Amino acid sequence: MSTSGFTVGVLSEDANGERRVALDPDAAKRVIGAGPAVLVESGAGGRAWFSDEQYQQAGAGVLDRAAVIGGADVIVSVSRPDDAVLDSLRAGQVIIGLLAPLTNPDLVRRLADRSLTAISLDQLPRTLSRAQGMDALSSQANVAGYRAVLVAAEHFDRFFPLLITAAGTSKPATVLVLGAGVAGLQAIGTARRLGAVVSGYDVRPAAREEVSSLGAKFVELSTAISGAGAGGYARELSEEERSAQQAELSAVIARHDIVITTAQVPGRTPPVLVTAQALAAMRAGSVVVDMAASALGGNVVGSEAGRTIVTANGVTLIGATNLPARLATSASQTYARNVAALLKHLTAEDGSMRLDPDDEITAGVLITRDGRVVHPGVAAAMGGPA
């Protein structure tokens, strides 16, 4: 390690059922190979099945929490650090994670007030091809899309595939995926693998080809209006556009056994895709997984984040939250690769950390520095520069 090199710290994150860890032993080894030292809190990887011994073999130091915080220049985390961790960080220390700054103004203010340097992976310019290896929203959405299908299958009381046995033929399940981003496409692929007949829908016409290439049917609405927006996200639709689509979608929804909704607009209330009327028209035994369910609302009327409800007409409605934590090993491995790629990008030739505001990636992810909210979009969402 050069004298200018920095040290990365990894903490255990057991709040809110989190089971992921920000660096797995493989990624820790990769980071160490590129220069920085790595310190890991004892047990940090345990809930994703990584042992302290594996981190030590990767060249990381395994210490208690206070020693990791004390020795680290940069803390890498999956979700936002809890209050006790924030209180124990010192001015100038860097924190990297999925901090959701647009929906957590209080956290951002606190990070700025404490003169912490906050870097949030969810603000990455996702359309830059050189940033793809750091795209944690994509890697975790991919995990969530896979997991959402397993959650649906777990609650569905019929076979997914067409099965022909001595006791007769069972029809394949019909699955509708609303929103064909990363999560939606992985959900389509997984439901297809399990043998379901799958349809996909998205307001962006460009999604048609991706949906079709996975062997699913693309749902065409006569009321369709392009919803392609900036930065690779779907744009928010107007109230009128939404209601015309909802009416037509409701009829499509009622024909399916399983509906998985994936429409999230970062920092905004998720659009309603499944209305109360659409739910009421579904058959008993149907399953709806709302991947957008959160404190901000969801894609399904009546869904509650973290809860499973059975409606009066027998539809099981699942407000799925933090699905990546339920595939903790794969989610941690892919997230850790994103973190390692970002750390590499931020490492100067002399081994120090370089935060160049003229670099498009750095400018995208840098939220607070030297007591200020430096990210224009976040500052604007908070009502002007801090």
Added chain:
Amino acid sequence: MSTSGFTVGVLSEDANGERRVALDPDAAKRVIGAGPAVLVESGAGGRAWFSDEQYQQAGAGVLDRAAVIGGADVIVSVSRPDDAVLDSLRAGQVIIGLLAPLTNPDLVRRLADRSLTAISLDQLPRTLSRAQGMDALSSQANVAGYRAVLVAAEHFDRFFPLLITAAGTSKPATVLVLGAGVAGLQAIGTARRLGAVVSGYDVRPAAREEVSSLGAKFVELSTAISGAGAGGYARELSEEERSAQQAELSAVIARHDIVITTAQVPGRTPPVLVTAQALAAMRAGSVVVDMAASALGGNVVGSEAGRTIVTANGVTLIGATNLPARLATSASQTYARNVAALLKHLTAEDGSMRLDPDDEITAGVLITRDGRVVHPGVAAAMGGPA
């Protein structure tokens, strides 16, 4: 309905988490079309998502429990009726279900003492091709094998399929299925569908071809001894045979992420296939599903029926019980087809119920009649004719 026709009754079975129903509306319609009348307890199909209205549309009468018991000549059930139901039946009434008479001598004695006619589908001569449509053990094992893979996937913290993304490549999960009967073959097929690399093992050499035809690798043991037994089941191995196999199997088990055990010998203690030593050699994050877990023991040392345990070395061990109840609609539909086929077989030309002891199928399933245990195998297991 002819005056000699009989009436079939279907009760709600909510004991022990049961969610299946012995006849679904489709099968009820089929039964009614063949002659018998059908009475269904209100709500009996609700947990498998069949409504009273659907039964009525099929031509069945929907009544309260007492009226169904009072009006039915034959009660069809999934598992053994509870004590309250048994007490309310009258001499000469017929009960058809999966009664597991070999392991429930007290129940059999009680059925005989009350002069009930008990017919148990688990005693069907399974190798008779004309009995295949009545083979409820097979239809339910098929459901259980599918569900076991979903249970494993639910507890496994990595992707099943090989996935190549911007955040790197994830290796496919490796799944080992022990026992290649109906449940094992469906588990192999389902794990393959989900994208895992699958191996299968069975003591019967004939299973090799079936395992291979599903795209799985057949595990060869140098200590292999044929375990093919009578009636289509695996025979019970000697202690010595078992221990030689276990030693070699342990090494194979440790190389897999997921192990699903399916070895049941009806009415006997299930053979141990995964020893404590084999479990201890598995990697953290591995998952073992013991489909044989029951009050009689299981295929895995330390498994407990109905419980999920994490071992000291991080292996999640699931004692899976009544998996068909967790796919209640498909399980009920297939079971109901088996019941309808048996009812048809037992219906004479004049519409009456015919229990011909010279018929191979009838002789196989008939357990008690006119106050006696008439099934030789069951009588022998109980210590001689009653």
